[in-house]
Amino acid sequence: MMLNYVASFLCEYLVTYPFRGPGVTAKTNQIPASYQLPRLVKGSQFNMGFFIGILAVLLVFLFFRFTSNGYEIRTMGKNKFAAQIAGINTKKQTVFVFFIAGGFAGLAGVTEVLGIHGFYINDLSPGYGFDGIAVSVLAQGTPFGVFLSSLLFGALRAGGSRLDLKSKVPSEFITILQAVVIVFIATPKIIQKFGLWREKAKNV
Numbered sequence: 001m002m003l004n005y006v007a008s009f010l011c012e013y014l015v016t017y018p019f020r021g022p023g024v025t026a027k028t029n030q031i032p033a034s035y036q037l038p039r040l041v042k043g044s045q046f047n048m049g050f051f052i053g054i055l056a057v058l059l060v061f062l063f064f065r066f067t068s069n070g071y072e073i074r075t076m077g078k079n080k081f082a083a084q085i086a087g088i089n090t091k092k093q094t095v096f097v098f099f100i101a102g103g104f105a106g107l108a109g110v111t112e113v114l115g116i117h118g119f120y121i122n123d124l125s126p127g128y129g130f131d132g133i134a135v136s137v138l139a140q141g142t143p144f145g146v147f148l149s150s151l152l153f154g155a156l157r158a159g160g161s162r163l164d165l166k167s168k169v170p171s172e173f174i175t176i177l178q179a180v181v182i183v184f185i186a187t188p189k190i191i192q193k194f195g196l197w198r199e200k201a202k203n204v
Contacts, residue, residue, distance in 0.1 A: 049111030
């Protein structure tokens with residue numbers, strides 16, 4: 001997780017100095033329109049990146065369901081120690097997951113740049129990475145669950161940006177709502193693990 005800051009500050013350096021475009025704001029030159037993702041609804045930010053995301057979900061689903069690597073990673077996720085006993089190289093698979101997850105995160109950044117802004121600007125993400133953690137928790141680790149929960153959190157974020165303009169409700173209310181959703185999703189598992197811990201303590 002700490003390497004996120006290394007990557008972030010590296011991008012900040014690149015966009016501030018060697019790749020900086022004209023203007024006061026630290027950003028790159030405008031990307032030619034022919035390289036940008038087409039907008040699907042005029043006057044909105046809805047673009048081909050949405051279908052790229054759907055394709056990514058399908059690829060991840062097929063990978064986990066029909067490949068040996070996917071099976072090993074699913075086994076690790078359920079029980080790392082059982083996977084090691086079964087002969088799965090957990091260290092190798094962990095590094096592999098890091099690379100794949102980082103690649104999908106980069107793909108998300110590409111769709112943001114090419115589909116919405118048309119250039120890279122410093123502080124491009126307002127916290128999408130941490131939203132991704134919440135989306136994953138809500139999705140319970142399933143690819144199609146990620147798709148549905150990302151739609152929910154995307155709608156909440158988009159709606160939250162307009163709350164201050166359209167009503168007297170502060171935009172921070174959306175953050176509270178997201179936290180409440182996560183708490184309700186995570187609480188059953190926390191209670192279950194706490195119950196198992198108490199049961200083990202009694203047996204000892």
